[in-house]
Amino acid sequence: MSFSLNDYLEELRPLINIDCGTLTVDGIDVVATIMAQKYLDLGWNVKRVDCGIAGTGLEVRNKPQAEHIDVMLIGHMDTVFPVGTAAARPMTHDNERAYGPGVSDMKSGLLSVVYALRDLDPAALEALSICVCMNPDEEIGSLHSEEWLKSVAINAKHVLVAEAARADGSLVKARKGMARYCLSFHGKAAHAGNEPQNGRSAITEMAHWILAINAMTDFESGTTLNAGVVSGGAGANIVPDFAQVVVDVRFWDNDEYAAVDAKIRALTETPFVDGVTITAEREAHKPSMVPSPQTEVLMAQVEAVGKELGIDITWQAVGGGSDANLTAVLGIPTLDGLGPVGAGFHSADEWLDLASIEPRIRLLQQVLVKIAHQ
Ligand SMILES: [Zn+2]
Numbered sequence: 001m002s003f004s005l006n007d008y009l010e011e012l013r014p015l016i017n018i019d020c021g022t023l024t025v026d027g028i029d030v031v032a033t034i035m036a037q038k039y040l041d042l043g044w045n046v047k048r049v050d051c052g053i054a055g056t057g058l059e060v061r062n063k064p065q066a067e068h069i070d071v072m073l074i075g076h077m078d079t080v081f082p083v084g085t086a087a088a089r090p091m092t093h094d095n096e097r098a099y100g101p102g103v104s105d106m107k108s109g110l111l112s113v114v115y116a117l118r119d120l121d122p123a124a125l126e127a128l129s130i131c132v133c134m135n136p137d138e139e140i141g142s143l144h145s146e147e148w149l150k151s152v153a154i155n156a157k158h159v160l161v162a163e164a165a166r167a168d169g170s171l172v173k174a175r176k177g178m179a180r181y182c183l184s185f186h187g188k189a190a191h192a193g194n195e196p197q198n199g200r201s202a203i204t205e206m207a208h209w210i211l212a213i214n215a216m217t218d219f220e221s222g223t224t225l226n227a228g229v230v231s232g233g234a235g236a237n238i239v240p241d242f243a244q245v246v247v248d249v250r251f252w253d254n255d256e257y258a259a260v261d262a263k264i265r266a267l268t269e270t271p272f273v274d275g276v277t278i279t280a281e282r283e284a285h286k287p288s289m290v291p292s293p294q295t296e297v298l299m300a301q302v303e304a305v306g307k308e309l310g311i312d313i314t315w316q317a318v319g320g321g322s323d324a325n326l327t328a329v330l331g332i333p334t335l336d337g338l339g340p341v342g343a344g345f346h347s348a349d350e351w352l353d354l355a356s357i358e359p360r361i362r363l364l365q366q367v368l369v370k371i372a373h374q
Helices: 005-016 025-041 103-118 122-127 146-153 202-215 254-269 293-309 323-328 354-373
Strands: 045-050 056-061 069-076 097-099 130-135 156-161 171-175 177-186 224-232 242-251 277-286 315-318 334-336 351-353
Touching: 005 025, 005 103, 005 354, 025 045, 025 056, 025 103, 025 130, 056 146, 069 103, 069 146, 069 323, 069 354, 097 103, 103 130, 103 351, 103 354, 122 354, 130 146, 146 156, 146 323, 156 323, 156 354, 171 293, 171 323, 177 202, 177 254, 202 224, 202 242, 202 254, 242 254, 254 277, 293 334, 293 354, 323 334, 351 354
Parallel strands: 069 130, 069 156, 156 334, 171 315
Antiparallel strands: 045 056, 056 130, 097 351, 171 334, 177 242, 177 277, 224 242
8 A cells, every 4th residue: 555644644634623523414514425436446336324303424345245244434524623624723734643523533434344355365255245324423422323333233244434533543442321311490489578478499409319310320330320400490589480401421332321211211100209209311322342352352353463463452442422332232233433543632732643553454444354354
């Protein structure tokens, strides 16, 4: 593979210099069109997938006729950044790093997958049925693409997610599960001076809930709950008839999470304040990704390729979820972090390590060759 860093960066630039935060469907469509063209140029089959209000997803295959998939590659086209970010801080780079919204989370991952496939050993390409899925809403928990991704993954033998490798170069073998709830409390308003006894305070109810939620946290096992956003009330002189809290849950153990979910549901039936009603809406859910024996086989293959290429392969278990969680829970060996090295995700400090780009493309390529030969 003849690799030109300059060419790579020029190909990356239009993917960075466009606002494509989740639900910014126009921008995501531009990214989808750019990515689709790269695969059409390779002669691959490109299918646009309707992901509802999240916009367009892409499903790309080298063997569209094949039922089975040897390797499914996943990347997301959305970022967390609001409209205006691309104009405020377009892509820049110095000798070591590139910067810009989504530069490592994960536009470079999308591009590196294309690079790996463009120059993949023809025999490996012939042997493998490959499907690349690019979704538009990973940053909000893939709410509108989850079903589609799972329906593809169910036919796949391996899943590789091209999120960035960690700052120390580690790949990702395990990710915590997550869930997010919006809890709404409906009480009864009353004048705080004239007849407070006739009110039913939604905020008092919420306060009890927050303490109950905190009590469910177990730092030891890694099941943690965070009441992250609260709102409610209309004035200091009014008993509040409405309050809302958004709760984030993280966990390693899917059974422990199931118990938390059951407890939250049960609590809605037994309000602390008589006369307040509670609704618990689960807005997002990703099961945890914990390596299975089959995943460990895939890890060993990646390590063997690393050795051949002189790349020291290390692994991390991380607290953040990704689409890898969705496929791992289906029992499909799944690894993540196959993009180039980067860090500072979801912040203006986000960076991409330029020196890692070419070696990580080669790593991905050779992992595909190894899977083709097994
Ligand atoms: Zn990402």
